[in-house]
Ligand SMILES: O=C(O)Cc1cc(O)ccc1O
């Protein structure tokens with residue numbers, strides 16, 4: 001029943017559906033999985049002695065009394081407290097946390113970047129993380145950071161967890177493996193992965209170089225948005241979210257565990273792989289989601305709805321309806337609205353909008369917003385279609401039109417986003433971005449019906 005995987009001699013459970021796919025379907029489910037038969041206690045969490053000599057350990061991702069509480073019970077070869085050194089601070093100077101306001105940087109502005117290029121330097125998940133913006137405050141667990149990752153090297157005997165954040169990973173190039181305490185998640189472009197706060201993992205390169213975007217969520221976890229009148233179907237469907245089946249390695253090797261904690265990085269040494277959870281059950285899990293399964297709902301007669309209609313996941317704040325972060329997807333879809341200016345309208349927004357292009361062309365910006373590139377339209381800063389998009393969309397024949405080969409996304413937060421020094425000076429900022437609106441002409445001449 002159990003099958004070893006190709007790397008590091010993992011022993012992996014069989015999936016709930018009896019296949020060897022490696023994942024169990026469902027968002028927010030209470031899962032159970034074991035990589036060795038009988039490793040998971042039944043009917044109780046803390047038997048006096050666990051089978052196989054395993055140690056029971058609970059990972060709590062919400063307050064005990066949250067509604068619903070989220071936690072996972074792990075049955076592991078060694079408890080995670082076993083480490084041989086005090087934590088030492090280490091410097092990962094490109095990975096920033098809020099509050100991070102550089103007095104030499106002006107965050108007020110409309111900004112756009114080309115794809116950050118790879119370098120010759122070998123970079124891992126930790127050394128290759130490049131923070132672009134930060135918002136809120138990591139210490140009070142509100143807000144977020146956005147990063148670009150440039151990864152060419154696997155972590156070998158090095159492991160990581162973030163006590164600060166849940167990480168939403170949006171690959172744009174290459175394939176990555178997240179070997180986690182709870183199992184293995186492989187992702188490639190058009191998929192996303194979510195790594196919960198506190199979960200230990202190692203990141204391996206399956207096919208490099210790898211580039212992508214990360215939203216580091218300091219606040220409450222991402223959840224599915226309320227569906228309101230849309231009802232039970234379409235948008236992101238719960239069954240398309242996949243949690244890994246249990247997989248463990250029993251490996252003694254000098255190893256490090258790096259911890260991100262209150263914006264700082266600390267490392268300790270252990271003598272074994274911490275990916276030694278043989279069985280687990282619970283609802284606090286890493287997961288992946290295939291963006292191609294997102295079923296967009298939109299305007300089918302006239303006008304252009306707010307982009308909240310394309311929300312895949314939302315991380316709530318304490319204020320109902322006002323997210324800490326929304327993760328919004330602009331993917332292939334039909335445009336059919338009659339007598340309508342179809343691209344996004346010109347607007348100012350209290351939320352700040354960080355966008356990334358996974359592939360193709362975005363309708364409001366036919367040029368300049370390139371795959372791997374990002375743009376930032378900060379709190380209350382006007383933006384909208386560039387001159388070409390405006391002219392095209394206000395003069396085209398409005399038959400049904402398929403927007404094909406297009407996938408961009410937005411990390412939208414209630415907090416203003418501050419640029420890092422890297423974003424302002426090292427990343428390929430397009431100095432002429434605001435010129436895309438420069439040639440917008442005055443058409444008004446006092447004549448009604450002017451086109
Ligand atoms: O600015 C953007 O391109 C994102 C966006 C898209 C949309 O359809 C409506 C509003 C909005 O902010």
Ligand SMILES: [Fe+2]
Pocket residue numbers: 347349353377383
């Ligand atoms: Fe916008």
